[in-house]
Amino acid sequence: AQTVTQSQPEMSVQEAETVTLSCTYDTSENNYYLFWYKQPPSRQMILVIRQEAYKQQNATENRFSVNFQKAAKSFSLKISDSQLGDTAMYFCAFRHYGGSQGNLIFGKGTKLSVKP
Amino acid sequence: ETGVTQTPRHLVMGMTNKKSLKCEQHLGHNAMYWYKQSAKKPLELMFVYSLEERVENNSVPSRFSPECPNSSHLFLHLHTLQPEDSALYLCASSQGPGTDTQYFGPGTRLTVL
DSSP: OOEEEOOOSEEEEETTSOEEEOOEEEOSOSSEEEEEEEEOTTOOOEEEEEEETTOOSOOEETTEEEEEETTTTEEEEEEOSOOGGGOEEEEEEEEESSSSOOOEEEOOOEEEEEEO | OOSEEEEOSEEEEOTTOEEEEEEEEOSOOSEEEEEEEOTTSOOEEEEEEETTEEEEEOSOOTTEEEEEEETTEEEEEEESOOGGGOEEEEEEEESSSSSOOOEEOOOEEEEEO
């Protein structure tokens, strides 16, 4: 069974600094997708970034980038130039490729606080 | 704005009540999902609908009854719930159920007294 582990329940960072959130996963699949979702205090879950396992190049979205280490089954999120609006719960998620089911498996989340 | 709306945003109900949660997506997607988010637990997938047919039901108690009348609307009918069912219920949609990114609604905070 696939599992997703986020070992940091809470983190904090000063505004404008860089922070890295860790995520590891366990799967026997070779083709899959990985996601980072953000859930601000307003509760709406928002997709931050997505990575296809078959792509070697790390995904980037503006200030957000990932370090995808397939052999180590690691998928960390780096937030550069942190902003107050980045304060949120961050969830790492895994989804196997294809099939008719929508089984998106989430970690327990990391609560990130950006301090002024 | 993700294009997925949920009503009501907050709901308090007794264990003997019957209520329904509503989700609507304005993204033209074909798949819709219900998730349960409890404190200190990972999000749990409850139901998946693809083209209005249920394709997954993750061993959810029968006191939760989903309904998908069309590809834009999804309901979760609730009856005789337990206090441990109190949680945030999130709806999501995607283009298809297989590989596409899911977009979430704001959730309904449910409290069962």
